[in-house]
Amino acid sequence: MTLVLGISGSPHRYGNTERLLDAFLDGTRDAGAETRKVVLSTLSYASCRGCNACHRTGVCIVDDDASPLLEEMANADVLAIASPIYSMGITAELKGLIDRAQFLWARRMVQNTLDYTEEHLAHHRGFFLSTAGSDWPTVFDGAYPVVQALFSGLGFTYAGNIVVNGLDTFEGGIRGHPTALAEARAAGRREVNLLLPL
Numbered sequence: 001m002t003l004v005l006g007i008s009g010s011p012h013r014y015g016n017t018e019r020l021l022d023a024f025l026d027g028t029r030d031a032g033a034e035t036r037k038v039v040l041s042t043l044s045y046a047s048c049r050g051c052n053a054c055h056r057t058g059v060c061i062v063d064d065d066a067s068p069l070l071e072e073m074a075n076a077d078v079l080a081i082a083s084p085i086y087s088m089g090i091t092a093e094l095k096g097l098i099d100r101a102q103f104l105w106a107r108r109m110v111q112n113t114l115d116y117t118e119e120h121l122a123h124h125r126g127f128f129l130s131t132a133g134s135d136w137p138t139v140f141d142g143a144y145p146v147v148q149a150l151f152s153g154l155g156f157t158y159a160g161n162i163v164v165n166g167l168d169t170f171e172g173g174i175r176g177h178p179t180a181l182a183e184a185r186a187a188g189r190r191e192v193n194l195l196l197p198l
């Protein structure tokens with residue numbers, strides 16, 4: 001069965017971003033997938049120390065909640081990453097996790113022990129969901145390359161985004177938005193249906 005893993009980088013429980021992620025996950029379940037959601041603020045993990053030990057070994061010397069989570073993320077069929085925009089970027093919770101995936105970059109770019117085939121990339125689809133208070137059209141621009149770095153490291157095709165800005169102007173936040181939740185649910189259904197069997 002298709003496994004969809006949703007990662008919420010929002011520290012605000014059941015806020016705009018987690019609701020958007022929930023709608024996406026509902027859509028994937030509509031299409032028959034099995035889902036799991038992880039809320040980063042409930043986990044305990046350290047920041048990358050920048051020791052570069054992984055450049056020599058391909059392994060991170062830190063062992064905490066990020067270690068099994070990154071492994072689980074790599075094994076998902078669809079990986080849905082969600083973060084609100086905080087100070088024009090993703091949250092500290094999500095950035096901290098992404099930095100901890102540096103050992104995968106080391107395997108690919110320093111050690112040359114990890115490479116993803118086209119077939120692998122076709123079967124592993126990454127999706128980014130984000131919300132922002134302001135209606136600035138560029139408000140998500142700082143987030144995309146960071147999310148791309150995560151998907152590249154884990155061996156996922158960056159399949160698409162649902163990004164919703166201007167939420168400060170809607171009563172009830174995302175619940176007051178006319179289309180966002182329905183769009184996220186439809187995107188979840190589509191992602192599962194587009195997945196190529198491995």
Ligand SMILES: Cc1cc2nc3c(=O)[nH]c(=O)nc-3n(C[C@H](O)[C@H](O)[C@H](O)COP(=O)(O)O)c2cc1C
Nearest residue numbers: 010012015016017084085086087088131132133134
């Ligand atoms: C610390 C903090 C920083 C924020 N920075 C921005 C920002 O730079 N640009 C923006 O448009 N909205 C910003 N916002 C608003 C949030 O992006 C917006 O309210 C979002 O939908 C919150 O999602 P959540 O309910 O999951 O926390 C910020 C909110 C907080 C709490």
